[in-house]
Amino acid sequence: MKWTHFWHNWSIGRRMVFISMLPVAYLFCSFIWYSWFSHRSLVEEELSERGRVLARALAETSEYNVISGNLADLRLTIDGLVQTDRSIYRIDVLDAKRREVVSVTGDAGRDAEQRAFEAPIRKQMIWVNLFQENGAPHVTGSSDSKPPTMTMEEVGYVRVTMSPTNMMAKQVARFRVELAMAALALMVAATLAVLLARSMADPLRMATRALRKIRGGDYLVTLPVTSGGELGELQASIGEMSVALDRSKQDLENKVEERTRDLLESRNEALRADAEKRKLIQKVNSIVEDERKSIAVEIHDELNASLIAARLESQAIHQLADKLPPGPEIEEIKQKSQAITKLTLDLYASGRRLVRRLRPEVLDMLGLHGAVEEMLRHYNSGGACSFEFESDGEFAKLGNELAISAYRIVQEALSNIMKHSTASHASVRLTMGDDTLDIVISDNGGGFDTTLASEGIGIIGMRERVVAMGGDIGIRSAPAEGTTIAISLPLAVS
Incomplete structure (x- = not known):
């Protein structure tokens, strides 16, 4: 397959290391990615939860201060909260028209990405009807069926802007510990892969050296069996093969010599056949040209001469007809003689063209x-x-x-x-x-x-x-x- 061409020039050791380390590296990268993603997700979830809870809590406790206008106490409360929790970047209190009335900004996370959470400050109002429908004063009794009316009115908003810097720093520290442990495991796996590759590559190198000697003509090679399993079988097979090759060398050389003689004889025969074919084609072309020349001469000397004679005879008939008294038969004789003259001229021209095609005179001239x-x-x-x-x-x-x-x-x-x-x-x-x-x-x-x-x-x-x-x-x-x-x-x- 095309996607495996990149390792065609690799040694068996490099391939073993690559095959062994590929799933380990994949697991390492997957673990690191999942760990980093989980830490970031944990920060985002915790930050979102704390931001929403904090916004709702401040909105519920700030109702009186916003309505009464006691903003100084509210600022002190918010300032203490910002100083205590370093994940809070800023807290803003807005009035009903979303105008800023209190704003406190912390020192942490100024360059980080902030996330804002907002909750409304609601004022609860209970409406009690003091008069009955007929205008008489309302007297509470057991038959009252209409409870007091309760309404909600938004008098402001609390906006809490959270910064993930502090939480992210803690998660990064944990991530670094996990990364170090994963890297150590990766190094151990790489060491084991290298040792495994060497245990397989060394016997293969010995087998390769023996095969190179056999390729160089030294068939009696002694290769010790230093490994078990398939590698040991390979080393033993190479030793047996060297003996078998030495035995069959002479037979092969004899067969090669015999086959070479047969091929030389076939080649010489093919060359002779090719030379004979060329001579035959050349002879055929020469015969064809000679026959064309003969036909051309015959057409030129005999057929064209006969056509010239026929044309002269038709012209003589026309001249004799001119000497006779005029009449319809005489006119018909003249027309026939002219037609014969024209026909002989056309045949003569066709003959000339045929002669030029058969044997072009211009080639000789x-x-x-x-x-x-x-x-x-x-x-x-x-x-x-x-x-x-x-x-x-x-x-x-x-x-x-x-x-x-x-x-x-x-x-x-x-x-x-x-x-x-x-x-x-x-x-x-x-x-x-x-x-x-x-x-x-x-x-x-x-x-x-x-x-x-x-x-x-x-x-x-x-x-x-x-x-x-x-x-x-x-x-x-x-x-x-x-x-x-x-x-x-x-x-x-x-």
Whole structure:
């Protein structure tokens, strides 16, 4: 799991200490947190209880002093109370309109957080009706059913502001004692964890040293059993393993030698098969080009010649028809002869295009540089994609077979750009070096994911041609980032 990666480089001793101390440290932190929280809660609860009780008590005992206006005695009483109890920060007595009439502030807890508790000072009043409903004086009797009326009136307020400083100091002292005891327990646990880790780590170190010797080739290692349980079994197993390894070493070496001979024979056979495959592909390409050349010559010399003869004959028929007297049959003969002439011209043009595809004449006349330039000029004249051509080097020394293969590779790449890329711009760069012919074809089309998409027939054909010529091909593409094909062909084909 990813969360355990942090201790991959730890020793077994550190891991044992960590495993042993982790729950102890968790308990220590939980205890300290709970102790501190309980002390703070105890202070807050006691402070709240004392503040509320004190406010109610002062409110009940201050009724007469507030009503009579005897504030001096009330101040003395409050001042003595503040001096006696250091948890009281301030006591304020307010009148009914919440105006301050008495205020006494203590010395403790000025910088601490204060908590205020307030209680109302109520004046009790009893109303007695001295007259009956008819206006006659009221005489008390056994038949009286209306008790005297009692009302409460708030004549002031007592506000007690408590400070937790004094109580908190006592609780902090207790907390420090608890912290010291918990820290001592933590130290004892850490010491025991270290001792336990050492008791397990030392036998493992001895086993590790023995295994390193075995890895270095010293199989006869003597490892004493110094511990019990699983560690003792591990030490005994390592000793037994060293003897077994020494026995099987020779057998393994013999098998390795035999397997190595088999692998060398398989490798040589694969190299021979690969060389034969390259020669076969090169031979097939050569035969295909020769057959294309033969078909092109046949179309050029025979079919085109026959088309020229047919065109001349149709023109002769048209000329003879002109010498005859006009008539509907003569006009139809002229139209038929013109149709034949146009048909022969179209067939001748189609034949010329087919000849250029089978065996481009410009490749023989202008070489690879001129043929590729003429191809790009043809693509630029009738498409939405603009093609750019760059070249560097002297192409006159390029062999005929290599020039044909390079031309076919460029032709296939440009055909793929026109069919599949939806690019608006593409470029072809030919570089003639001392030992290699480098071809770089790139476009700004849709591209494809090379890790997911399978290669099409066009790319497979280009790759086979490059392999047959002993070259290298690299394809770099990504969705919406275009495609770049880099090809390197050796000038001397092996």
